[in-house]
Amino acid sequence: MSPSEFAQQLINALSLGSIYALLALGLSMVYGVLGMLNFAYGELVTIAGYAMLAATYAGAPFLVVALVGVLAAGIASVLMELIAFRPLRDASFVSLLFTSFAVAQLIQGAFRQAVSVRARGIPVPELFDEALQLGPVRISVLSIITAGIGAISLVALTSFMRRSRAGVAMRAASADFTTARLMGVRANRVISLAFLISGLLAGIAGVLWIARTTSVNPTTGFVPVIQAFIASVIGGLGNLRGAVLGGFFLGTLEVFLQALLPGSLLPYAQAAALLIVVAILYVRPQGLFGQRTAAI
């Protein structure tokens, strides 16, 4: 692989990795606060996509379309928690997992019925198709934008979590929910906030994902969310920083596997990445960046 090709793939990795990082972060956030793995998380990406579709039909410019997508995902996330998960607040991990699985199927079914099984195209600005030439390296504008927005979102989120009261409350709740409540943190507010933020993250990731694929179908959110799950596990479930790093790691792994694998093995890129992850977890069951918890 030549240096320029390497640089190119690196940018691709950063771009894809940003999307996975945002999703993994959203997943880990909810896991940290509620202890649940939200299988319906991918549906938020799908919802963002269909909201974008609606906005496009309404004739809005792309910037508005994107905004609509992000907001739709955030609102849907909060509603999801209120309707489906709050009644099961104290249920076991497995019950919540099954519920979220069911919710995901419900939403997919709803879109299949209400819109169509087939994909619908979403026009994106021509700007995204262009590429910049920096010396020998061709970088697509979309990759830059994706990586850029990803970075900005993560920085904004980090500063929110560190500096604002709500953010600190959430981190406290992530670390130890019961104690945080005893210290005066309002449980329902924190949880709703966690779902709102993770929903917005899914929305941003969704917009970026659709900008690449330019279409939406009922299972759009499904593919990236599996990657997000794996990424958050690599990072150590509940570990926010680990989730981000895990997302970038997985994105890099996938991009470079796709670049390096011979043509006949190309369809196995994702599978290969997953197997590598399982191997990593075998060696380090707590994930690359997680902490080994004591036995009790």
Place this chain on the structure above:
Amino acid sequence: MIAALLVGSTALVQAFGSTSSSRTFVIFLVNVMLVVSLQAFIGNSGIVSFGHVAFMGIGAYTTALVTIPSAIKASQLPDLPSALANADVGLVPAVALSALVALVVAATFGGAIIRMTESTMAMATLALLVVVHTFFQNATTFTRGSVGLAAIPVRTTVGVAAIAAIGFVLLARLYKESGPGLRVRAAREDPLSAASVGTAVARTRYGAWLLSAAMMGAAGSLWAQSVIAFNANQFYFAITFALLAMLVVGGRTSITGAVAGAAIVTFLTDTLARVEQGVAIGPWELPRITGTVQFVIALLIIITLILRPEGIFGRWEIDDLLRRLSPASRRARRAQTPAEPDRQQEVPGPPAALDVSASSVLEGEQVAKRFEGVAALDGVDLEVRSGEILGLIGPNGSGKTTLLNVISGVYAPTSGTVRFDGRAIAGMPPHRVADLGLCRTFQNIRLFPQLTVRENIEAATPSGTGDGPIDEVSAWFGLENVQGEKAVSLPYGMQRRLEIARAVVRRPTLLLLDEPAAGMNEAESDELLENIRRIRSGTGCSVVVVDHDLRLIMKLCDRIQVLDQGRTIAVGAPRAIAEDPAVIEAYIGGPSSKSA
């Protein structure tokens, strides 16, 4: 019992059913096999596996490859290696081979994931599903990917399916009640205390994983031989979802529930499939709707989880009903006296000043344990002499429980050595320490809540099947009348006794009791005292007791060791300890305060 029901319904369907209801019945029976296989892992271990459908697919493809008539096979899969191209086997070899291939894949993958935590393992099984699905879709030489394979001979007739389903149910039942099955369930309830009474958690779970994978492969084989044709897209989320729905709706841990769940979901799917075609209800004609099946099943799952989280049948097995109705158990319940310990069982013998030999059963040297920056143990020496009762006391945070945890293998010490019966055990996992003869109880009672009293004790025996003095130990602790009760339903005092009984049934050489008198009044403490003395004189084991009840400790123990802030501040006979100024200061205050 379920077997009888299945036989009965099979007869009915054969006698009165049309071909379409026969077909539905076979689908139901195959679903029973699939869900019972899945449950053998999920129900017993409590860990969700998303990947089992991969084994079903492996079984299906293996069977297809060896049963499709060679001529047709050649046209579908021209590039098969000749061994496979020429293979043409009957029903039983196909099923056996499918189970075997699934087993091999499960053994490899399972070995990698079995030590993970529950949520990580669930994710890993998700990865398995995706990886195997990708393989099915792309290894077109063997699978023809999304186009799929066809012309598999139909060998799964109603009769075959019924016999097989009954076999699966019986196998699942046998496993659940066996030694390994009980231990997996104990590990599901409380992995830590299961390990402390000798269960090698990862290894036992691995067994459940392998069995359920092989069963799933066999079920996939029978499925393939009933559907004639299938493709790679079928072994992915749709069917995983349907199977999980059956478990959720019927009851995750109960085999009866699994069968019921299979019935409900099969029936719903069948009915809804008809509705989707556009059905007339009275004067109205419903339009064609797609996707109702998924939708309704999803709703069903959510409603069940909100209203009856354990599923319709919960943990109830239909055999429990029979047991309650049987004349023998009716008599036993009528004769049952309120659960009070049998006080006539006192073992006569001299109390504390027993023949304590000078040899030591446990030696700890300079044991230290740090957590990040905190030194919970800062170089503690410990000696437990053979046959003695040693008390371990100290203010909160002095390191008593940490010391017990290090000795019993829950933690590895940061430094220092621990020798038990001459063997170095520091850092050994809890179940191996238990195997060597060191058992313990926990500060917050850690029973197996959903298992019965008898099962709790049985799970602690060396083989898990009850090779130990279960009845005597139960009688000692007054538990003989509550053997069939779930541990979680016992009153607090009995739960404590059960925990000790469980630790004692292995005839340990050393018993560690962590705050056994917590929450007890004076009468109960006295009783506990007698129990502990009885254990020591009856079995000759040594005991270390950690507690805050100084009255109990003083009366019970031969020697007492006092910890404070991770260090030993005094060791000796009770009298000497009570008068030791350092001890008084640690517990009560400065030298100017009046002693107790």
